[in-house]
Amino acid sequence: MAVTFKWGARKGDMPVPAPAMVSEPPITLSTSKVLPRVISVLSQRSSPVLLDLGPVVGSNIAFFGDRLACKIHVEDLFNEVEEHARRSSRDGLATTLIGRLRHPDESIDGVLCWDLFDFLDNATGKALATRLASLLRQGGVLYGFFGTTPVELLHYTRFAVASENTFRQKTYPATAVRRNVLLTRDINRMFEGLVVAESVLLKSSTRETLFRKP
């Protein structure tokens, strides 16, 4: 999936292939237009609390810790998605995901969703989005990517913040699942209670979106 995220691609930003002898997936460096806004918003909040729904990435912990002196909850929901996908069953996935989010309501300043919703069906996505909206404090933000092409997803992506406006992306295998493409209207309905603060359609046909809780 890394190759699908070539947003803001310039010649110098193209995937850097791993050495030929090594079968490591390529690392893609991408420019983000929305991440600076995320950081800007969070840096204005005192001792912000973040919720990262992706796998733990050491460089992200160091980056956000240094910039924001924050508290970060890491809840790798991709891991739960993968476990259900391996069992070829989505039954109970929503309950499992929400069961991982036992934080008090209105206790989170920022949610890092990454591209999680691409892997969820509408019902699961709606249930999760509702829970995330209730976790956010007033003025809190939720950051995510939404693919717009209905392709088979064969990889998850580990997003590592490289600087205030760039990511390194590294893929790791996923049980194949068809991307759930959400129209802008569907996204707005799914995240009821939040408003879209910024949304950018990237060259990779991925929508990079920042929501905030009014």
Next chain:
Amino acid sequence: MNIGKSVIIKGELSGSEDLTIEGQVEGKIELRQNILTIGPNAKIKAQVFAKAIIVQGEVHGNVAASERVDIRDNGSVDGDLSAPRVAIADGAHFRGSIDMQRQGQGAKPGDMKHPDAKVTETKPTPPATHAGVPTPVR
């Protein structure tokens, strides 16, 4: 000082010198002024406090350091971390929360931060100003 592979300790472990654990500890570990290394073979079920903590083995429990926590490749922590600086290697396992809030800012009563822990203040990089970015969302 080394605690070998075959050693099992249940209870409270404290001291004033650097320590490497390769065995098993259940309870509490406290080395306020020293470096604790949890070796690749170690299995810890304990609350851990130290100046700096290097994790190469398994830890179940909350981990607090006044300077730094470093979870190395193949290291594993199930619990909450509190330290001004935290490093997590790519191959490491971690499940919990990470508190890098500066002392006095986010600490609330009941937080796991050790009351006597001296927290080195880290100066955050000031946020960059972005041209074209509207008024921050509040």
